Amino acid sequence: MPQRTRLNLPDAVVYFDPQFFSKEEGDLYFDRLMKEINWQQESIKMFGKQLPMPRLTAWYGDKSYTYSGLHNKPQPWLPVLQKLKQKIEQASGHKYNSVLLNLYRTGQDSMGWHADDEAELGQEPAIASLNFGGERKFSFKHKTRKDLKPQSINLTHGSLLLMQGPTQHHWLHHVPKTTRTVEPRINLTFRKVVT
Numbered sequence: 244m245p246q247r248t249r250l251n252l253p254d255a256v257v258y259f260d261p262q263f264f265s266k267e268e269g270d271l272y273f274d275r276l277m278k279e280i281n282w283q284q285e286s287i288k289m290f291g292k293q294l295p296m297p298r299l300t301a302w303y304g305d306k307s308y309t310y311s312g313l314h315n316k317p318q319p320w321l322p323v324l325q326k327l328k329q330k331i332e333q334a335s336g337h338k339y340n341s342v343l344l345n346l347y348r349t350g351q352d353s354m355g356w357h358a359d360d361e362a363e364l365g366q367e368p369a370i371a372s373l374n375f376g377g378e379r380k381f382s383f384k385h386k387t388r389k390d391l392k393p394q395s396i397n398l399t400h401g402s403l404l405l406m407q408g409p410t411q412h413h414w415l416h417h418v419p420k421t422t423r424t425v426e427p428r429i430n431l432t433f434r435k436v437v438t
Protein backbone atom coordinates (compact mmCIF):
# COMPACT_ATOMS: atom_id res chain seq x y z
CA MET A 244 0.00 0.00 0.00
CA PRO A 245 2.38 2.75 -1.17
CA GLN A 246 0.23 5.81 -0.48
CA ARG A 247 -0.70 4.86 3.05
CA THR A 248 -0.20 7.67 5.55
CA ARG A 249 -0.51 7.59 9.30
CA LEU A 250 -2.90 10.15 10.77
CA ASN A 251 -1.48 12.41 13.42
CA LEU A 252 -3.77 11.32 16.29
CA PRO A 253 -2.30 10.83 19.78
CA ASP A 254 -3.37 7.58 21.54
CA ALA A 255 -4.31 6.05 18.18
CA VAL A 256 -2.95 4.04 15.28
CA VAL A 257 -4.81 5.05 12.13
CA TYR A 258 -3.64 4.64 8.56
CA PHE A 259 -5.34 6.01 5.46
CA ASP A 260 -4.88 5.17 1.80
CA PRO A 261 -7.07 7.50 -0.32
CA GLN A 262 -6.77 5.24 -3.35
CA PHE A 263 -6.44 1.63 -2.29
CA PHE A 264 -8.56 0.80 -5.34
CA SER A 265 -8.46 2.65 -8.67
CA LYS A 266 -11.57 4.51 -9.82
CA GLU A 267 -12.37 1.72 -12.31
CA GLU A 268 -12.04 -1.09 -9.76
CA GLY A 269 -14.01 0.93 -7.24
CA ASP A 270 -16.84 1.49 -9.73
CA LEU A 271 -17.09 -2.27 -10.35
CA TYR A 272 -17.17 -3.10 -6.65
CA PHE A 273 -19.75 -0.39 -5.99
CA ASP A 274 -22.12 -1.81 -8.63
CA ARG A 275 -21.65 -5.38 -7.48
CA LEU A 276 -22.22 -4.56 -3.81
CA MET A 277 -25.33 -2.47 -4.59
CA LYS A 278 -26.83 -5.48 -6.40
CA GLU A 279 -25.59 -8.45 -4.41
CA ILE A 280 -25.81 -7.29 -0.80
CA ASN A 281 -29.01 -8.04 1.07
CA TRP A 282 -29.47 -4.45 2.31
CA GLN A 283 -31.78 -4.05 5.32
CA GLN A 284 -33.53 -1.12 6.91
CA GLU A 285 -32.97 -1.76 10.63
CA SER A 286 -34.42 0.34 13.42
CA ILE A 287 -32.89 1.64 16.62
CA LYS A 288 -34.58 2.29 19.94
CA MET A 289 -34.11 5.92 20.96
CA PHE A 290 -35.91 7.68 23.80
CA GLY A 291 -38.23 4.67 24.01
CA LYS A 292 -39.20 4.91 20.35
CA GLN A 293 -38.34 2.66 17.42
CA LEU A 294 -36.75 4.81 14.71
CA PRO A 295 -35.40 3.76 11.33
CA MET A 296 -31.58 3.84 11.19
CA PRO A 297 -30.35 6.65 8.95
CA ARG A 298 -28.68 4.18 6.54
CA LEU A 299 -29.13 0.63 5.27
CA THR A 300 -26.97 -2.12 6.74
CA ALA A 301 -25.94 -5.75 6.27
CA TRP A 302 -23.79 -8.13 8.31
CA TYR A 303 -21.85 -11.01 6.81
CA GLY A 304 -19.43 -13.42 8.41
CA ASP A 305 -18.81 -16.34 10.71
CA LYS A 306 -19.96 -15.05 14.11
CA SER A 307 -22.95 -13.18 15.47
CA TYR A 308 -22.34 -9.81 17.03
CA THR A 309 -24.23 -7.10 18.93
CA TYR A 310 -23.97 -3.66 17.40
CA SER A 311 -25.96 -0.51 18.21
CA GLY A 312 -28.06 -2.70 20.48
CA LEU A 313 -28.93 -5.01 17.59
CA HIS A 314 -28.18 -8.67 17.65
CA ASN A 315 -26.76 -9.34 14.24
CA LYS A 316 -27.04 -12.85 12.94
CA PRO A 317 -24.62 -12.88 10.04
CA GLN A 318 -25.34 -13.96 6.51
CA PRO A 319 -22.86 -16.35 4.92
CA TRP A 320 -19.90 -14.85 3.02
CA LEU A 321 -20.42 -13.88 -0.64
CA PRO A 322 -17.59 -14.37 -3.15
CA VAL A 323 -17.22 -10.59 -3.65
CA LEU A 324 -16.85 -10.08 0.10
CA GLN A 325 -14.34 -12.91 0.43
CA LYS A 326 -12.27 -11.38 -2.34
CA LEU A 327 -12.26 -7.99 -0.63
CA LYS A 328 -11.49 -9.60 2.73
CA GLN A 329 -8.46 -11.34 1.25
CA LYS A 330 -7.10 -8.10 -0.25
CA ILE A 331 -7.62 -6.21 2.99
CA GLU A 332 -6.00 -8.95 5.07
CA GLN A 333 -2.96 -8.86 2.84
CA ALA A 334 -2.71 -5.07 2.98
CA SER A 335 -3.31 -4.71 6.71
CA GLY A 336 -1.56 -7.80 8.10
CA HIS A 337 -4.66 -8.61 10.18
CA LYS A 338 -7.30 -11.35 9.86
CA TYR A 339 -11.04 -10.63 9.89
CA ASN A 340 -14.06 -12.91 10.29
CA SER A 341 -16.95 -10.46 9.82
CA VAL A 342 -17.95 -7.44 7.81
CA LEU A 343 -20.57 -4.80 8.50
CA LEU A 344 -21.78 -2.94 5.44
CA ASN A 345 -23.40 0.49 5.49
CA LEU A 346 -25.23 2.15 2.61
CA TYR A 347 -25.59 5.93 2.88
CA ARG A 348 -28.30 6.64 0.33
CA THR A 349 -28.16 10.44 0.50
CA GLY A 350 -26.45 13.18 2.52
CA GLN A 351 -29.20 12.72 5.08
CA ASP A 352 -27.92 9.24 5.93
CA SER A 353 -25.28 9.27 8.66
CA MET A 354 -23.67 7.52 11.61
CA GLY A 355 -23.53 9.07 15.08
CA TRP A 356 -20.52 9.37 17.39
CA HIS A 357 -19.34 5.98 18.65
CA ALA A 358 -16.32 3.77 19.23
CA ASP A 359 -16.16 0.20 18.03
CA ASP A 360 -15.17 -0.97 21.48
CA GLU A 361 -17.60 -3.83 22.12
CA ALA A 362 -16.16 -6.68 24.21
CA GLU A 363 -16.72 -9.05 21.28
CA LEU A 364 -14.01 -7.25 19.32
CA GLY A 365 -11.33 -7.85 21.96
CA GLN A 366 -8.87 -5.49 23.64
CA GLU A 367 -7.32 -3.60 20.73
CA PRO A 368 -9.47 -4.30 17.70
CA ALA A 369 -8.12 -3.90 14.18
CA ILE A 370 -10.86 -2.50 11.95
CA ALA A 371 -10.44 -2.06 8.22
CA SER A 372 -12.88 0.31 6.58
CA LEU A 373 -13.34 0.39 2.82
CA ASN A 374 -15.23 3.06 0.88
CA PHE A 375 -16.97 3.10 -2.49
CA GLY A 376 -19.16 5.75 -4.11
CA GLY A 377 -19.93 9.24 -2.85
CA GLU A 378 -17.25 10.92 -0.78
CA ARG A 379 -18.19 11.66 2.84
CA LYS A 380 -16.53 13.39 5.76
CA PHE A 381 -15.39 11.20 8.66
CA SER A 382 -14.35 12.78 11.98
CA PHE A 383 -12.47 11.68 15.08
CA LYS A 384 -13.03 13.15 18.54
CA HIS A 385 -10.93 12.24 21.62
CA LYS A 386 -13.04 10.79 24.44
CA THR A 387 -11.40 12.67 27.32
CA ARG A 388 -8.79 15.18 26.11
CA LYS A 389 -10.59 18.43 25.40
CA ASP A 390 -7.32 20.11 24.32
CA LEU A 391 -7.26 17.95 21.18
CA LYS A 392 -9.40 19.28 18.35
CA PRO A 393 -11.62 16.87 16.40
CA GLN A 394 -9.98 15.82 13.14
CA SER A 395 -11.65 15.02 9.86
CA ILE A 396 -10.74 13.23 6.66
CA ASN A 397 -12.63 12.74 3.41
CA LEU A 398 -13.34 9.11 2.71
CA THR A 399 -12.78 9.00 -1.03
CA HIS A 400 -14.05 6.43 -3.53
CA GLY A 401 -11.73 3.40 -3.28
CA SER A 402 -10.11 4.46 -0.01
CA LEU A 403 -9.04 2.25 2.89
CA LEU A 404 -8.94 3.39 6.53
CA LEU A 405 -7.25 1.18 9.13
CA MET A 406 -7.99 1.75 12.82
CA GLN A 407 -5.83 -0.28 15.18
CA GLY A 408 -4.16 -0.42 18.60
CA PRO A 409 -5.75 1.79 21.28
CA THR A 410 -7.76 3.90 18.77
CA GLN A 411 -11.20 2.65 19.90
CA HIS A 412 -10.31 3.16 23.59
CA HIS A 413 -9.53 6.83 23.17
CA TRP A 414 -11.38 8.16 20.15
CA LEU A 415 -14.95 8.35 18.87
CA HIS A 416 -15.77 8.62 15.17
CA HIS A 417 -18.79 9.56 13.08
CA VAL A 418 -20.11 10.29 9.60
CA PRO A 419 -22.13 13.53 9.79
CA LYS A 420 -25.11 14.38 7.64
CA THR A 421 -24.45 16.86 4.85
CA THR A 422 -26.71 19.22 2.92
CA ARG A 423 -24.44 18.86 -0.11
CA THR A 424 -25.74 16.67 -2.90
CA VAL A 425 -23.76 13.44 -2.64
CA GLU A 426 -23.81 10.17 -4.50
CA PRO A 427 -24.79 7.04 -2.56
CA ARG A 428 -21.89 5.63 -0.57
CA ILE A 429 -21.06 2.07 0.48
CA ASN A 430 -18.80 1.48 3.48
CA LEU A 431 -17.51 -1.92 4.62
CA THR A 432 -15.91 -2.39 8.03
CA PHE A 433 -14.03 -5.67 8.36
CA ARG A 434 -13.75 -6.83 11.94
CA LYS A 435 -12.64 -9.80 14.00
CA VAL A 436 -15.23 -11.04 16.46
CA VAL A 437 -13.38 -12.99 19.14
CA THR A 438 -16.06 -14.36 21.47
Ligand SMILES: O=C(O)CCC(=O)C(=O)O
Nearest residue numbers: 343345354359418430432
Ligand atom coordinates in the same frame (compact mmCIF):
# COMPACT_ATOMS: atom_id res chain seq x y z
O1 LIG B 1 -19.30 4.75 7.22
C1 LIG B 1 -18.26 4.88 7.86
O2 LIG B 1 -17.22 5.29 7.34
C2 LIG B 1 -18.25 4.56 9.31
C3 LIG B 1 -18.63 3.17 9.62
C4 LIG B 1 -18.43 2.87 11.07
O3 LIG B 1 -17.90 3.63 11.82
C5 LIG B 1 -18.91 1.60 11.60
O4 LIG B 1 -19.54 0.82 10.85
O5 LIG B 1 -18.66 1.32 12.77
Ligand SMILES: [Fe+2]
Nearest residue numbers: 357358359416
Ligand atom coordinates in the same frame (compact mmCIF):
# COMPACT_ATOMS: atom_id res chain seq x y z
FE1 LIG C 1 -17.35 2.65 13.65
